[in-house]
Amino acid sequence: MDWTWFHRFGSPPHLYGLAGRLTPWFAWPSAFLIAAGLYGGLVLAPADYQQGDGFRVIYVHAPSAWLSLMAYTWMAVAAAIGLVWRMKAAHAAAASCAPLGAWFTVAALCTGMLWGKPMWGTYWVWDPRLTSELVLLFLYLGYMGLRSAIEDPQRADRASAVLAIVGVINVPIVRYSVEWWNSIHQAPSVMKFGKPSISWPMLTPLLIMFVGFTLLFVALLLVRLRGEILRRERHARWVAEVVAG
Amino acid sequence: MSSAVSCARLVIGRDLRLAFRNRTQLLHPLLFFAIVTTLFPLALTPEPSQLRDVAPAVLWVGALLASLLAIEFLFREDAQDGTLEQYALSGRSLTWLLFAKTVSHWLLSGLPLALMSPIVAYGLAVSPAAMPGIAASVALGTIALSLLGAISAALTLGIRRGGALLSLLTLPLAVPLLIFGAQATARAIEGASLVAPMYFLAACAVLGLTLAPLAAAAAVRISLE
Numbered sequence: 001m002d003w004t005w006f007h008r009f010g011s012p013p014h015l016y017g018l019a020g021r022l023t024p025w026f027a028w029p030s031a032f033l034i035a036a037g038l039y040g041g042l043v044l045a046p047a048d049y050q051q052g053d054g055f056r057v058i059y060v061h062a063p064s065a066w067l068s069l070m071a072y073t074w075m076a077v078a079a080a081i082g083l084v085w086r087m088k089a090a091h092a093a094a095a096s097c098a099p100l101g102a103w104f105t106v107a108a109l110c111t112g113m114l115w116g117k118p119m120w121g122t123y124w125v126w127d128p129r130l131t132s133e134l135v136l137l138f139l140y141l142g143y144m145g146l147r148s149a150i151e152d153p154q155r156a157d158r159a160s161a162v163l164a165i166v167g168v169i170n171v172p173i174v175r176y177s178v179e180w181w182n183s184i185h186q187a188p189s190v191m192k193f194g195k196p197s198i199s200w201p202m203l204t205p206l207l208i209m210f211v212g213f214t215l216l217f218v219a220l221l222l223v224r225l226r227g228e229i230l231r232r233e234r235h236a237r238w239v240a241e242v243v244a245g
Numbered sequence: 246m247s248s249a250v251s252c253a254r255l256v257i258g259r260d261l262r263l264a265f266r267n268r269t270q271l272l273h274p275l276l277f278f279a280i281v282t283t284l285f286p287l288a289l290t291p292e293p294s295q296l297r298d299v300a301p302a303v304l305w306v307g308a309l310l311a312s313l314l315a316i317e318f319l320f321r322e323d324a325q326d327g328t329l330e331q332y333a334l335s336g337r338s339l340t341w342l343l344f345a346k347t348v349s350h351w352l353l354s355g356l357p358l359a360l361m362s363p364i365v366a367y368g369l370a371v372s373p374a375a376m377p378g379i380a381a382s383v384a385l386g387t388i389a390l391s392l393l394g395a396i397s398a399a400l401t402l403g404i405r406r407g408g409a410l411l412s413l414l415t416l417p418l419a420v421p422l423l424i425f426g427a428q429a430t431a432r433a434i435e436g437a438s439l440v441a442p443m444y445f446l447a448a449c450a451v452l453g454l455t456l457a458p459l460a461a462a463a464a465v466r467i468s469l470e
Contacts, residue, residue, distance in 0.1 A: 083463075138417040145413055149404045158467040159400050163414065166396055166460050170418045173449070177421035180445075181428070 010087045013238045016229045019222040026219035033212030040205030048202075054118045059206060061111035063213035064104045065129075068136060069171070071101025071217065075143075076168035079161035091157035092232060094164060095147065096224035100217060102140035109133055128179040135174050139167050153232065252337055253345035260349035270318065274354055275361055278311035282365045293370035300369040301430035305423055307365070308358050308383055309390070313412055315354035316394030319346070320465070324402050333469055343465065344458040347395045355387030371434055378433030385446040386426040392453030392461075393418055399464035421449055 008014050041059035048055040075097035082090035112130055113123040124130070146163055150156035233239050264271050285303045286296055323329045323346075332342045362383040363376035371379070397414040401407035429442035 135417045135420055138413070142410075142413045142417060145410050146400060149401070149407070149410055155467055155470060158470075159464060162396070162460055162464050162467065163400055167418070169456070170421075173452075174417070174420050177424045177445070181424040 010089050012089060012229050012233050015089045016226055019226050023219055023222045026215045026222065030212050030215035030219055033208050034216065037205045037209035037212050040208060045202045045205055051119060054115065057111050057115040059209050061108060061115060062206060063209045064108035064111060065133065066210060067213055067217050068101055068105035068108050068133065071097050071104060072136065072171060073168060075101060076164040079164040082157060083161045088232070091161065092228040093225055094161065096221055096228045098140055098144050100220055100224065102137060102144065105133060105137045105140060109137065132175045132178045136171065143167065249341055253341065256342055256345040257349040260346060261352065264353050271353060274311040274315040275357055277314055278307050278358060278361060279365065281307045281310060282368065296370045297434060300366060300371050300434060301427040303369060304362055304366060304379065304430055305427040308362065308387065309419060309423060311358060312354055312387055312390050312394065313415060316398050316415070317408055317411055319350050319395060319398040320402055329465060330469055333466060339465065340458045340462040343395060343461045347391050347458065351388055351391040355391050356384065358387055359384035374436065375433040378439050379430050382426050382429035382433065382439065382443060382446060385443060385450055386422045389422050389446065389449040389453045390419060392457035395461040396457055396464060399461045399468065402465065402468040422446065425449070
């Protein structure tokens with residue numbers, strides 16, 4: 001099998017150009033889908049019979065939470081590719097994933113808290129999902145902290161790659177242990193509604209938002225990746241040519 | 246095979262001998278554990294029933310922080326005097342040598358903490374019947390913690406003021422150990438069966454035993470580059 005297409009990703013100028021060309025293909029559909037999803041979720045979908053309009057936070061909250069986990073997985077995959085094939089571009093991609101993932105985690109936490117205030121009567125409960133999301137945020141911060149603490153860029157890439165892989169093995173364990181912990185400590189007494197069999201008018205905008213947020217993540221990742229490549233290659237001649245336009 | 250075993254024995258023997266020549270460093274994490282757990286009755290209340298309620302949390306948070314303190318020194322001196330470099334160049338499996346180092350580290354920090362935990366628990370008004378369970382859970386939990394800490398210590402090698410970063414890297418990953426360990430301790434205090442949380446701790450330890458030395462070796466190699 002011919003692997004040259006794969007190794008071309010390792011070439012920074014090639015990847016820089018490719019990311020630039022691809023960005024609008026993700027950004028515009030994402031803008032369209034998020035607009036459609038917001039209209040569907042905030043206007044068309046009926047209010048929940050228990051939570052009223054409060055449930056509409058879900059249209060931002062759930063996609064953010066999903067992306068916070070997905071970004072970590074992508075980061076670990078990119079880090080593993082960088083470790084195995086010694087591909088600088090993959091390390092650059094992993095480095096660009098981390099702040100995005102951290103911000104989506106913050107978004108998921110903040111919207112979760114805003115949702116919790118009317119529903120649970122408090123901004124914060126030690127709900128297993130909120131708790132594991134918080135731990136995930138610490139994992140992101142640790143990753144970024146390690147990356148910035150090591151001065152040599154190649155060492156920083158490789159060391160943080162090891163951390164990302166260790167973390168991705170641990171995330172499910174943390175997740176399930178937290179769930180186990182909470183199930184023993186307290187029964188769900190504050191908020192108790194069974195698996196909400198969500199109706200189609202409510203679910204469709206949510207699915208649209210999931211796709212829209214995922215495309216948004218990819219678009220943002222491509223933009224960040226371009227910046228990261230420029231920063232890393234700032235002494236290369238092709239960068240001077242690109243900047244000179 | 247036998248050469249691998251004798252090699253590990255040499256590493257462990259060297260670490261133990263070095264540690265016993267410099268005993269005070271060995272005592273620091275233990276003293277820290279004792280002092281932190283002393284602060285709780287002072288801050289909270291000397292009331293035995295309340296102390297018993299918080300005993301699992303106090304014990305485990307104390308043990309976690311104390312072993313974090315010890316992990317900082319796991320590779321530091323060996324990295325400074327070039328021993329780690331020699332290990333990496335020796336032609337032996339670095340994974341195996343680091344595994345041996347982690348074993349000696351557990352013998353010097355995890356095991357003493359486990360042996361000390363009944364004394365601390367007694368201070369927190371826990372009945373003596375719970376002591377074997379508590380010591381066993383701390384012993385099992387610190388195995389996994391030492392292995393996890395070996396990865397973070399290897400990653401933060403050569404970073405100035407890496408201590409805070411070390412805790413930022415280790416503590417989120419140690420959440421499952423804290424949960425299952427405190428659960429085991431709480432059950433020991435209630436006189437209930439510890440089997441379920443102990444199995445979870447053992448599972449974490451086995452996962453750590455199989456994977457952590459590999460990751461630590463990769464991290465040490467990266468820091469030596």
